[in-house]
Amino acid sequence: MRALLLFIALFLTSAPFAAQAQAKLAGLTEGVEYTRIEGGQPYRQLPPGMVEVAEVFAYTCPHCAHFAPMIEAWAKTLPPHARVVYVPGVFGRDDAWARAYFAEEATKTIPLLHRSFFTAIHESGELPQNAGTAQIGQYAGRVRGVNAAAFNAALTNDAALVPKLRAAYEFAQRSGVEGTPSIIVAGRYMIRGNSYESLLANARKVVNALAPRRAAAPARPAAAPAAKRP
Incomplete structure (x- = not known):
């Protein structure tokens, strides 16, 4: 059976989601900057204290193509406790474009191919939206710095x-993703916004609200009174 994940809207973030009982984010308003995801869990396990900022995207999505350079630049401005991870939208076991992203991960070619795939589909027309793995592999092999044999093997x-495809699909399902691009912070907060800029601004607010609390500095001992001279 072919799994189906709907990518039908630019900003699903205006849609309502069920809230779970958890503390509200200080200084923010649920329903304005974010919506809480019932039973939400991060996509991947990060080191303790790190906050995951997951972007669910699709190479065939023109909105994601426009958003890609923006989130890439934005990611470089995040504080040390936050990290952007990309999650490809998965339509099924044989989804060629989701496979392409995971092949990039496996061969450490995301810097070379991630933006290049968007360009090939939406600008140059070198790749069709319904490209198969053979076409994608041939294109990747022409990109300077990509080991064609290694990429095609990973593809x-x-x-x-299959486990990676399943994990990405399940993350999008439990997060309530209905469109791309979507941003989920810490697996629990679906970011809202009516523009690319507001989406990133609100994501940053949530990231800041989840910053680790600094331990209070220990109080300095009171100075001993000066000894009286006889």
């Missing part, structure tokens, strides 16, 4: 890919 490695 067709079912043993490694």
Whole structure:
């Protein structure tokens, strides 16, 4: 059975989601900057104290193509406790574009291919939206710095890919994703916004609200009274 994940809106963030009982974010308003996700969990386990900022995207989505350079630049401005991770939208086990992203991860070619795939689909027309793995592999092999054999091997490695495809699909499902691009912070907060800029601004507010609390500095001992001279 072919799994289906709907990508039908630019900003699903205006849609209502069920809230779970958890503390509200200080200084923010639920329903304005974010919506809480019932039972939400991060996509991947990060080191303790780190906050995951997950972008669910699709290479075939023109909005994601426009958003890609913006979130890439924005990610570089995040505080040390936050990290952006990309989550490809998954339409099924044989989704060629989701496989392409995970092949990039496996071969450490995201800097070379992530933006290049968007350009090839939406600007140059070198790749069709319904490209198969063979077409994608041929294109990737022409990109300078990409090891074609290694990329194509990763692109067709079912043993490694199927668990990743399943994990990405399940994350989008439990997060209530209905459109791309979508941003989920810490697995629990769906970011709202009516523009690319407001989406990123609100994501930053949530990231800041989840910053680790600094331990209060210990009080300095009171100075001993000066000894009286006889």
